[in-house]
Amino acid sequence: MKKLTYILTIICLLCSGTLPAQDKKAAGALVDELQRLQALYNRQPLTFDIKYTYTSEKAPDKVLEEMNGRMAMAGDNFYSVIDSTETIVNRRYRIILFREDRLMYIASMDTARAADPMAQLREVLERVPMAGYDVREDGNVRTLRVAFNPETGYREMLLKVDAQTGYMQSVRYVVQSSMLAEPDENAGGRNVAPGEYSIVTMQFGPPRSLDTTGLFDTHTYFTIVxxxxxxxxxxxxxxxxxxxPNL
Incomplete structure (x- = not known):
């Protein structure tokens, strides 16, 4: 499902401004929490495995699609591979390789945005307004829950963090199924009822030290002539x- 892969790529980029006026305090608290996570992951270059599952809210135990991948972080640099899609981000460029389509997307990175990965999140919070935010602790698991306004197409996001290590365990999104379905699925494949929701879950493996040699070097992928x-x-x-323009 290409659209699911694309959305997962965006989610990975967000995991690496102006806040909504209707819930500025809650959004600010969420950004503070995620900045603490960002600081932890930025202490040293890290890589970890990721597993994605896609289910219907009506039958959450039945996995409709599953993909495995890997993420790597080193300061302002980010790498992920999801199925056949690779994303590379450094201070100058964002590169996305769509291997199935044999397409290389290249865009310049704004210096200020590269220095502040949370800027992307703040923009998303502005476009997808929050309806609420809370934190719960149960044993060694700390859960951050974000509720969204229904008209956005998203219902909620649950981020689970290991309370002892501070590292992420999983992120769970509840999103309208129509946002994930391909056009041909709506036409004659998988039936998507109006108002139906799906669950996209990302599970994170334990972080490992990362050898960054060549990983974030854009000359590995393209050059300017x-x-x-x-x-x-x-x-x-x-x-x-x-x-x-003007890459």
Whole structure:
């Protein structure tokens, strides 16, 4: 399901401004919590495995789709691979490789945004207004729950953190199924009823130390020739889509 992979890629980028006026205090508290998480993950280069499951809210025990991947973080640098989609972010560029489509998306990174990964989250909170936010602790698990306004298409997000280590265990999103379905699925494949919700869960493995050699180097993927991006030989069959002028 390409749309699910795309949404998971966005979620990964968000896990690496102006706050909604209707709940500024709650949104600010959430950003504070996530900034503490960000500081922990930025202490040293880390990599960890991730597992995604997609289920219907009506039958949460029946897994409709499952994907495995990996994330890596090192300061302002970020890498993820989900199914056949790779994302590389450093202070200058964001690169997304859609291997099935043989497409390389390249966009410039704004310096201020690169220095403040939470800026993306603040923008999302502005576009997807929160209806509420709370924190619960049960033994060694700390759960952050964010509720969204129904018209956004999202119902809630649950982020579970190991209270002892501070590292993430899982993120669970409840989202309208129509946001995940491909057009042909709505037409004649998997039936998606209006108002039906799905559950997307990301589970995180324990962090490991990371060798960053070459991982975030954009010259691994492309180079600039006469002010135009050109793929490196290893990606000669990829087409470039430039998401920013003057790369």
């Amino acid at each position: 006469d002010q135009e991006p050109r793929v490196q030989p290893a990606y000669r069959d990829f087409k470039i889509f430039a998401g920013s």
